[in-house]
Amino acid sequence: MIYLYFFSFVVSFVVLFRSAGFFVAGASGIAKVLNIPKMVIGIVLVSLATTAPEFSVSVMAAALGEPEIALGNAVGSVICDDGIALGLAAVLAPTVILVNCRILKIVGIFLLAIDFLAYLLARNGTFGRVEGLILVIILCLYFILILKNKNFRFDREGQSNNSLSDNKKNLTPSEKSSLKRIIYRFILGLVGIVITSYFIVWAAKGIALHFSVSEAIIGATVIAIGTSLPEISICITAALKGEGEIAVGNIIGADILNILWIIGVSSIVNPIKVELDFINFTFPYMILMVTVMLVCMRIGCRLGKIKGVILFGFYILYLFLTLKFFI
Numbered sequence: 001m002i003y004l005y006f007f008s009f010v011v012s013f014v015v016l017f018r019s020a021g022f023f024v025a026g027a028s029g030i031a032k033v034l035n036i037p038k039m040v041i042g043i044v045l046v047s048l049a050t051t052a053p054e055f056s057v058s059v060m061a062a063a064l065g066e067p068e069i070a071l072g073n074a075v076g077s078v079i080c081d082d083g084i085a086l087g088l089a090a091v092l093a094p095t096v097i098l099v100n101c102r103i104l105k106i107v108g109i110f111l112l113a114i115d116f117l118a119y120l121l122a123r124n125g126t127f128g129r130v131e132g133l134i135l136v137i138i139l140c141l142y143f144i145l146i147l148k149n150k151n152f153r154f155d156r157e158g159q160s161n162n163s164l165s166d167n168k169k170n171l172t173p174s175e176k177s178s179l180k181r182i183i184y185r186f187i188l189g190l191v192g193i194v195i196t197s198y199f200i201v202w203a204a205k206g207i208a209l210h211f212s213v214s215e216a217i218i219g220a221t222v223i224a225i226g227t228s229l230p231e232i233s234i235c236i237t238a239a240l241k242g243e244g245e246i247a248v249g250n251i252i253g254a255d256i257l258n259i260l261w262i263i264g265v266s267s268i269v270n271p272i273k274v275e276l277d278f279i280n281f282t283f284p285y286m287i288l289m290v291t292v293m294l295v296c297m298r299i300g301c302r303l304g305k306i307k308g309v310i311l312f313g314f315y316i317l318y319l320f321l322t323l324k325f326f327i
């Protein structure tokens with residue numbers, strides 16, 4: 001059986017990266033046709049799609065009475081996204097990744113604030129339904145902020161973008177046809193990413209269980225990496241295609257959704273109880289990882305190879321400390 005897990009792992013990786021190519025091309029095309037900043041596309045649309053595996057796995061884990069997997073997957077995915085996905089994207093990108101610092105300032109402060117809030121709520125070892133509801137309400141306010149704030153409706157030249165409905169009315173017949181093809185590619189890529197991600201998670205969990213690793217560590221490492229594969233593949237693919245803004249937006253959006261959407265809904269489905277030792281290690285490290293990521297992006301409003309190595313190094317350190325303290 002272990003050989004089947006390994007075979008599924010490798011094959012799914014190949015299909016995943018192919019699907020990511022379609023996905024990035026679709027997201028970039030939608031941004032271009034509708035005159036929407038690519039970083040906003042990444043923060044909202046791409047991040048919602050790519051966190052679907054984390055959401056499904058965590059909610060299912062909570063429903064089945066596996067809270068360690070649910071919480072560990074969400075927090076571990078934030079660390080994984082910042083360290084592996086964005087770190088490797090910066091290293092492999094042919095040029096430095098430019099960052100829209102106007103947008104970064106708003107979402108960066110918001111991201112740190114909800115990370116600290118989640119840690120405070122988890123300090124007693126429990127995420128109850130009330131705490132989960134608070135996170136979901138904040139998520140709704142977050143989406144309102146994205147849609148209403150004028151800083152998110154300006155293109156690169158500073159010209160105001162119209163609303164989505166207005167843009168649709170102004171599209172020419174050829175642009176409408178082009179948009180349909182782009183959306184089909186986007187959906188095709190998304191379906192491929194989600195399906196292959198589930199196979200990878202299934203295989204990764206089987207491998208981890210075969211070697212008798214605890215559920216909390218499975219959630220924070222193996223499953224977190226598995227469910228973060230869409231972000232990893234899309235970030236690297238976007239960077240290689242010169243679409244760094246989508247990569248950056250995707251990671252920031254995914255970090256926010258991992259806390260508000262995934263932990264929030266999972267704890268509403270079934271209150272989450274986790275050992276305090278695990279919480280007091282993973283949450284502070286997550287906050288540290290997010291802080292390092294934001295500082296790297298804020299300096300010069302760009303991400304280069306050196307900064308990518310720094311981010312990846314922080315993830316390797318997290319993995320080392322996790323294995324040292326919890327295995």
